[in-house]
Amino acid sequence: MLSSVSPARALAVNVGKGVRWLLRRLGHGGTTLPGLIALYLYRPLIGDLGQAIPNGSLLVTGTNGKTTTTRVLAEALRQVGLMPITNREGANLARGIATALLSYANVWGHYRLPNAAIGLFEVDEGAFPEALAQLQPRIVVITNLFRDQLDRYFEVDFVASLWQEALAHLPPKTVLALNADDPLVAYLGETVANPVIYYGIEEVQLGQKGLEHAADSRRCPRCSVDLMYSASFYSHLGHYACTACGWRRPDPKVLAWRVQLGGLEGSCVDLVTPYGPKTFRVPLPGLHNVYNVLAASAAAFALGVEAEPFEKAMARVGAAFGRMERFKVGQKEALLALVKNPSGVHQVLNTILSQEDGKAGLLLALNDNIPDGRDVSWIWDVDMERLKGKISWIVVGGLRAYDLALRLKYAHLLQDQSNPVVLHVAKDLHRALDLALEQTPPGGRFYIVPTYTAMWELREELVRRGHLPPFWEV
Template identity: 45%
Template sequence: MVDLRLGAGIAAGRLSGALIRTLGLGGATTVPGRVARVLVPDLLARLGRGLARGSVLVSGTNGKTTTARLLAWICRRAGWACIHNRAGANLPAGIAAALVAHSSLDGRVRGDLGVFEVDEAALPLVSGALRPRILVLGNLFRDQLDRYGEIDLVADRWRAALRDLPADAAVIYNADDPLVADVVRNRAGARTFGIADPSLRRGERLEHAADGRYCYRCGVPYAYRAAYLGHLGEYHCPSCGTARPPLDVGAVEVRLDGMAGSTFVLAAGGQRVALTTVLPGLYNVYNIVAAAAAVLALGIPLPTVAAAVREFTPAFGRGESMTIAGHPAYMLLAKNPAGFNEVLRTVLADGRPIVAVIAINDLTADGRDVSWLWDVDFEMLSDRCRLAVVTGMRAHDMAVRLKYAGLPQAAVVVEPDEGWALRRGVEALRAGEPLYVLPTYTAMLRLRHILARRGLVHTSWED
């Protein structure tokens, strides 16, 4: 029997999407879901039940867009029909919009697997509605404190989501993150992923931006054999013995090559395969291992994973490459201290002084409080940045931060207009030099809109 209310909700959502696209107002990645859920409040649950292979949810502070995109990419290579919120709309309305776009008016879903990145604060609601087959938990870093609060509050929400998760759902988590490991510690059958190469960044010293410094069981500082990224690494508590769990899927023999990408060996279940990727930075090694762990749990073989990773290119604004006025340019989203530090390490990897456009906004999606800029190790740029053009709503705050990081006054230019900031950055380049564009989230969208009008990139919903 046809459910008229469900059909009306889907029709209204799709009509709103068509109107938005016709008027050139955007990609309709959220509003159709919002409209449909007004008429059908339980739309996520009802359409989610129509996915024959169920759904995979990916959540975490950093890396969920790339992880979910790669996961969907691998599944499609395996011949599966995926529904995916690929434009990054990761709140319930965005996930509903993706389902509405792939559903007929009688409620039948045109796809057999849902792959959805989920905002870390929205995870309990989305997980409760979709009842996922697999839940991937990546990492927890300080981010948008005015919206999320401290990471312990987000961790409590994740614990609530796990309590309501079906017993047969697979949980795959980043064991290198001690807070995430603590969240999942009572979940039977959970599987782990991480990096197993202590030679990569040996030593116990954590960077200033590290969050999870203390044992969540006894309060004693963790000791690290290797600290990879922020507080992620191979850790143990010298007091109670809590330690990083053994890895089910891990990256070994990791070799980073700056913006050119990396190579590493993926080890899982007694098998090993060499992987090559153009995705830059150690954070993308984590994203690849997370996606690989999920698709292996779905039954997709390692050779398929290796071939798909080799062909996968960065998501919009996340290591994305382009050519501006004959120069190579790279855009790398940087939205919190841990992520920004890793971006800086990546762009500085070849040792040459760089020219960068740094764009800082403070809209809701960025976080209104920009005090986090003082936790980023911009001191790395003090003698390795030939010119920093700062732009965006908080350009002057960024200029002050760079001053105290030790950059000479002549090396910092404030340009409020984002388009002119790009131009000034390009004009400062020498032959063959790349331009690095380092924006927060809404600044990234604004810069990509400017570049899309020039025909240099696709819009995010077309990418």
């Protein structure tokens, strides 16, 4: 019914879509600007579009862990046949959500949403109240509240009070999945009449007694007296109680009964949900990722997703985490594999070397920007010696190319009498890529193994040269 759509909305949708088309033509992702412009033209866009999603929406907010929680949840939803509509990583303001929704409106401003569609949006702490008011979600997941963006959001107590106010206007059926171990988040459950599913970690041996000095919040959200911690896991997350008013950590319904941290390989978790106990591997490292999986699990439980599909989803997330990307440059075959640490490099080398006999090449790219990790000394823990006889040349690139070159010198690959490896050094990654392509004969193969920011730079260049699709098409 064309008459039911407001001309303002149709205009906003069309302008938004046009801007996105143009940005992509110009080689930009266009994950926020189209939505920003569309919202400027028609403010209720998110509410209109979002509330038309057949299976409703889930909102994920909090300071840390939004993206991982959303990724795990998205996989779990796919496992039960739903089709999550999500905003892209980093586009977690209202404009990112609007951009994601634009794809599902036609030029008349009508929606074209498949029956299996379900909204799954991660939102910034500050954008949460508006997203909440507009989307009226079925489930709200709140991961934690840390003091990391003081310049934008003032004190954590202030953010908590904003959230509290926003949650007061929720539809009564909306379920909250809240972190029981974060007092500021857990207390939100006290202030609403909605159903709440708390999640938390029960393995107190992993914690320490008392609270770290750097903890962001140590006062009782109800009476402002200092909380007592019987165990704290990190920052202000732990098992707490208030000696003054008696408020204490709520008992979680979804919990990690036992957690065995396995370093960079991830953890083994005994998860208990109302569906029963289940032991499975979390293929992401660290206790913070156990929390993310618990958050996703609590939300999945609220939706009625059982433990089995959730477990399958976990395995798939693990595969995506260490994903390798294959592509061709003319007749040359290439494989791009992101690495973050020695064990990641070992896994990649094991995988690629098993099929090589000394003809292929390797482009190693090491940056030391913050997302890569500033300390690159871990390269000395990488067993580069295993490259012997498997690789004919290596190009090292990135900001710390010379550290890599030194490491390789001591691996005695270059002086090997029978099969010396040829080494090229080029800090500039575009030049490093050129060198790698020059070394590879038609029909030949090479591997690109970069750290995080080096990967983005190389990927961008490969997209620019037309060898890889832009990330938004992957």
